[in-house]
Amino acid sequence: MLLIDCPWCGPRDENEFQYGGEAHIARPKDPALLSDAQWADYLFMRGNPKGRHRERWMHRSGCRRWFNVERDTVSHAITAVYRMGEAPPATAKPAATGDATSAEPRSSGDPGQWPAGGAE
Amino acid sequence: MSEQSHRLDAAAAPGRIDRGHPLRFVFNGRGYEGFAGDTLASALIANGVHLVGRSFKYHRPRGIVGSGSEEPNALVQLRTGERTEPNVRATQAELFDGLIASSQNCWPSVGFDLGAINDMASRILPAGFYYKTFMWPPSAWMFYEGLIRRAAGLGRAPDDPDPDRYEKRFAHCDVLVVGAGPAGLAAALAAARAGARVVLCDEQAEMGGQLLAHPRGVGAVIDGRPALDWASAALGELASNKDVTLLPRTTCFGYYDHNALALAERVADHVAKPRQFQPRQRLWKLRARRVVLATGAIERPLVFRDNDRPGIMLAGSAAAYGMRYGAAVGRRVLVFTNNDSAYRAALALFDAGVGIAGIVDLRPAASGKPVEDARARGIEVLAGWALTATDGPSKVRAALAMQLDEAGAGVQGPIRRIECDAIAMSGGWNPAVHLYSQARGKLRYDGAQGIFLPGRTEQALAVAGSCNGAWSLGACLAEGAAAGAAAAEAAGFTAASAPAPAAAEENDSPARLLWVVPSDRPLGEGGKHFVDFQNDVTAADIGLAVREGYKSVEHLKRYTTSGMGTDQGKLGNVHALGILAEVTAAEPGAVGTTTFRPPYTPVGFGTLAGRDVGALADPVRTTAMHGWHVAAGAVFEDVGQWKRPHYYPRPGESLHDAVNREVKAARTGVGILDASTLGKIDIQGPDAAEFLNRIYTNAWTKLEIGRARYGFMCREDGMVFDDGVTTRLAAGHFHMTTTTGGAARVLSWLEEWAQTEWPELRVYMTSVTEQWAVAAIAGPHARALLAKVGTGIDLDAKAFPFMAMREGNVAGIPARVFRISFTGELSYEINVPARYGMALWQALMAAGAEFGITPYGTEAMHVLRAEKGFVIVGQDTDGTVTPIDLGMDWIVSKAKDFIGKRSLSRADTARGDRKQLVGLLTDDPRVVLPEGGQIVAELKPEPPMAMLGHVTSSYFSANLDRSIALALVRNGRQRIGAALHVPLADRNIRVKVVEPKFIDPEGRRQDG
């Protein structure tokens, strides 16, 4: 159960949020000009880094705003939270993305979830 | 009522029980007496009862092994009737007057058990026996499983609903301390003195940990006074601090990310039943700035031949029964150990008046103070010896001992038989690193001690005491105090530098590690060396599994089921790893551990559910007209959280009778539907039209004010996401409708695109689903009905055409009237502010009487729309269907981009032979196809057959007097006119493929 620092509301439990996948994947300006392979890359291909990952979250049970989170996929430490449209923090170096094989099987089960019965 | 035959003398072993407060209880139908402060296990031991159950696989007689949450054997069925609970550890069940418990997993009785034949047949029940024996033929597994479950069955669930209530509590604290032994108490004191908000929890009823029951703690001296006096002063100080919450009887069972922890508080498990309004248990969901884990250590058994007889137990537990409960585990206790701690147990028992038959020590050169103390009391010590077998009809009555060879690989010399009525064994102590590991702390292996210790962690936690490998009382107190102060500092408080509580430091001699104690027979012959008592896994099973190739610790666990019982292998897991390492000639540290997962001990469903049961499980949403539907006798169906009328049966009518009547009325007279549940989103902003143009597949920028349009939304992969009618109310103002179930999803979808991709668009979305009540009237008399109630709107078909919206006063109520149709009939959807919904409905019903107005429910609505071939997203689509697959090319703009457009020209999406929406007509018009039925072109006598698709919607249409169906069929558009088949289990149905429009294909009726 992550503790996510919503840029508008402050720290809240993970189950108030909705995950939105990798951040900073802009929709192509003119999709018609893309090859099938290029479009498929935009549509389906996502990084799966072991380490720093920039991702989108939405505060579903709060302010309903989307924002970006930089999270370590191994330790689950959140190293930055920033608003849509803001540049990612310069100091933090994200792990190389696109290497889908780099993540080892997680050694300790599912990312922490509350036991059943949480607010959904 | 029987004498408490094994209760020790109060002067020698006072314990923590109240001898002036006897309690009666019943175990396996027989009455006994115990004292307040007893657990069920200690009370049974005080009465000389050791046989408490039968083992899972071999049905071997089993006794109490431990004294706490580690107990693998003493699982009982506690209480009777609606409160009965299986798998309760007798070692944790506090005794109350009138307690009733019974053994599980034995039939017909614990003393005479038919399943014990399994033990004699154990050669056919080796490791992995489930997988080998019962998997073929596949269909027989269900049969075998039933037999296995009945034979094994760990307890029974109650038949009646749980009468108790369970609560849930969310809490925050600066420092959570788990475990209230000496380390935990010292940590809580240090943190609380620094001003931190502290929660201290402990799974036992009384706080104090080893000070209550462990030979090292009982009788010890802390800061110059008796340890228990120190503990009660510490608890008094903590209790009087308003920033400290003490939670006894509370198990911290889950440690999740970012210091989120889950605790189960057993509020009223220790009494016959909760007081009025008192919860039975309470689930705490806690977020802590810092955590101190002071979870202690769990003693491990020795793996020797037939080490599972009743009466064979952990040495520390044997001592605990004597010192904490004043109960003797035997009159002549044999101690078997590889380390010093069992000597202290022996001394404590001896001093409490229990006879000690001797101490068998695996170490050839046993020495040091505990050894000398034992010898000084005249206790015989057999150093460098091992127990090679045990004997007894059920309970142990003797053990055989032999001298170990130098390597510890075999035994030699004469066999010595030692008479005894209990064996207290100790294979050392495992730090209770479960929570630490759940928190994804890395463990490190200490080869000298043969234990896993906390290593590195990324969470804001510290480990203190024997959980961290600190074995002496002084070290536990020092580590606890330091960890508590550091946790408070890290949480922003200033801890005064005060000396830690002081106690003696004692250094033990090293233990001798033998994962399997050899006997005079090869492993697996002539007896069993149990590693996992609960799941009946032996050392030989592990060897066999490794020989069969299960060398990974995770595979070994699943194949042998070692550590997979309700105790999760608290006693035997490290042994299993050690044996695996030995057999594979690896280091236990390299073998690694299996994953520790929550919960630490089993947690009841009631605890997890809390109050979210019954009517409180999920909110119920009702419309403004709900009361009318109830009064009209509607049968409701759940659509998401909404209650919607399914149909309105008249007396004597079945579902089909009612639906047939309702659908006819809508096509011949006038029907009325409560459509309030449709999702409604108010969209405003100068760029609203441009936004919709990007979201919907069709064009929106030129839609006139007051006109409505049907639209599809696709996901970026081109698949249909939702549909609905959206109306332009003003240049920058739209009213969008969505499917009932899709309302929240669509709003989120719009917000996501507006916020993340196109923040430059000035557009704002608001859910107005619950602000508007909607009555949809449909049928040839709809216009006349509207005219009769009065609207202030020119209802002429030219002035108010199809797909238009007009504002007016319907029956005197301000309304938006939409001329849209989900039935294909002349239809109006009248939207009024929700508080007027009932008034509108009543006015329409009253005025509609002369037209035979007929309320219809969702079933009739489905039939009516299917007659027209209108799809329902989520029923006729499944996330793999494009608008073109639905035959709706006309709704897909060629001129502009929209979400998902590019995907429609991907090679697979553009294929001509995709599954496409078609209509199906059965040869026999009376036969209604089952929804989900598979469709084939070529019938074969039996599966497999090449499947072309499936039936998505299927009804009997009273208006057509025949059945109709919609289906997704591969290359379906090309098959129109062809015959296909729907093979079922008992028959095959021949169908003809037709256009998916059964009534009024030109759409004249809705334009009327």
Ligand SMILES: [Zn+2]
């Ligand atoms: Zn927020």
